[in-house]
Amino acid sequence: MGGIAHLSRLLPLNWHVRSTASIARYTLTHAGVTREGGGLAHIEKNWGSSFPRGWIWSQSLALDAGKTLCLAGGTALPGIHAYLVGYRSPACTWDFRPPFAVAVGHIAPFMRVRHDSVAGTVDLRVQTWTRKLVVKMQAPVDSFVGLPAPLKNGHKPEYAFESFAASTWISAWHRRWPFGKWILVEKGPCGQTAEGGPCAALEFGGSFSHRVGK
Template sequence: MYFLWLCILLRVTLISGNRFDPHVFPQRGPFFEGWYIRLIDSDNGNSIGLLFGQVLPDVSKSVNNYPPVLCSILVRSCSVTGCKLFSHDATFNSSDVKVRVKGKPVDKNPDISSPANFTWLAKNSVSFVFFRSNVSSSSFRVKFGNVSLDGELSSPIPWGPDGEGPEGWVDKFPLPLHWFVYSLRSSIVSYKFKKGREIVFEGRHGTAHMEKNWGKSFPKAWIWSEGISPNNVTYVVSGGHVQVGPIPITAHLLGYRNPLKNISVDFHPYDSYISAKYDGCRGFINITARGPLHSVELYVTAELSSFSQCLYGPESQGFRPVCKETYDASATIYVYRLNILIDKQFLSSVALEFGGENVCGGCTSLKK
C-alpha cells in the first residue's frame, strides 16, 4: 500500500533498463550503483561473495574520507568452533574506473528488452577489478593485496520474463533505491580464490546468485536474505526503511521459486500483505507474505558468531561500514495455495544480512 501511494505522489518519470547493465550517472550526486555476486560450491558447500560499485557523492554535505569506489571479496573461514565471514577490500578513486556497454562509454540507460552486455574495470597501482557480463556468461578477475579471485558463470536464470525484477512495475519510477536480481542461479563454470600462490578454494560445480542496486543511498535500516538449494529451489527477500521526500516508508519484497513443482511466486507491497519480524542481535528474520492465491512463511536464522564484522555499503558520501552478513544461515519455507500447504523446504548455506540501524551494536565510520 505504501508503494501505491508513493507512485501516485511521485512525478511519473519512467526509467528504462534491463537493470543489470550500468546506468548513466547524473551530473550531481548522491547516486550509486553496485553489483553483488554470491557463489555456492556444490562439491564442498563453500560460498564466496564479490561486490563492487561506485558512488557519486553529495557535494552539498561536508567532505569526508569515505572511498567513492570499492570492491570486496567475502570469504568464509572455518575452524573447529564454527565458520565466520571475512572481507578483503580494495578502494579506488573515481578516475580509476572505466565502464563500457557494448564496448562504448555509457551514454544512455539500458534497454529493458536487451540482454546485459558490459564491462566494469577499476585499476590502480596495487589493485585490479574486472567484470564482464553478456547474454551467455559472466566472468571476473580480481586481485588486491595477496588475494585474488577469478571465475566464470553461465548464462542467467532470470527473475521473470522481459526483464522483470523483484520490484515489479514499480521499478519504472524514480525511487530513491532500486534492487534488481539478474540471475537466480547461474551455473559455476569455474572459480579460484588464492592467497599469494596458495589456492584456498576452487571448483567447477555449483550455482551463483547475481544482483544489482542503484539509487541515492542504501536505506537507514534493512534486511536481506538469499538461498539456493541443490535441487534449484531459490528465494530472495529484501526490505527496510527508506525516506521518499517527506514520506517514510517500510517495504519488503519476496520471491520464491521451485521449478520441480512449477511454483513461482512474488510478493510486493502494492499487491500483497507482507509482515516482517527480525532481530540482528538474535540473528533471525521471520517473514509472512500473503497474496491473492499464495502465501509464504519464511524463517531464517544463524549463529551470531558466523556473522562478519561491519562490511562496506554505499551511502550518499561514499562507501562506509554499514552491515553484517553471514553465509551460514538456514531457512525453513512453507508455501500455501488457498491456505493449503503445497511446498515445504529447508535450505542450508543461506545468506543473511542486517544493515544500517538493524545491525546489532551498529557500525562506526571506521571498519571494525
C-alpha cells in the same frame, strides 16, 4: 520493470535479481597456490543514490531440491517499509512486491515482518490474494561479519553485518480464490550444503542491526 522503469529514479534504491542459480566457474590464486572449481552464482544489481536507513537482505539455495529464495526490504521512504521477495522451486515461481509487500506505518494487511539482529532471526509472512509465503531464518550470532555499505557520501565501513551460515525454513501456501481456505503447497528447508549444513546468507543493515554505530 517494463513501462514503469523510468519511475525508478524517484526511489533512493533499486534492486533487480538477474539469476538465483547461474552456472559459474572460478580460478583463485593466493600465496602461490591456485584453486579452480565450479558452482552456482546469485547475480543481482543495485542502483540508486544510497542504501536505505535500515534493511534486511537474504539469499538461500537448496541445490538438491531445486529451491532458491532471495529477499530484500526495509525502510523505503519515511514511514514506509517495502520488500521484494522471490521464491523458486519445482512447484513455485513466485514473486512478491508492493503493493502487497509493503507497510505504511503499522498498516500492512498482506505482510508481517519480525526481525531481531541480536538473536540473528527473521520471520516474514507475505501474501497476495491467492499465494502466501512464510519464511523463518536464523543465523548464529557469532557468524556475522561487518561489511561496508554505499551511502550518499560514500561507503561506510561496517554499516551492515552478514552471515553465510543461516538456516532458512519455508512454507508455501495457495488458495483458488480470495478468502478461501489456504492449502499447503510445500514446506521445508532452503539454504543447505550438499551435506545438509546451513549456508544461507542473511544480512542486517543500518538501523536494522544492533551493531551498526556501536
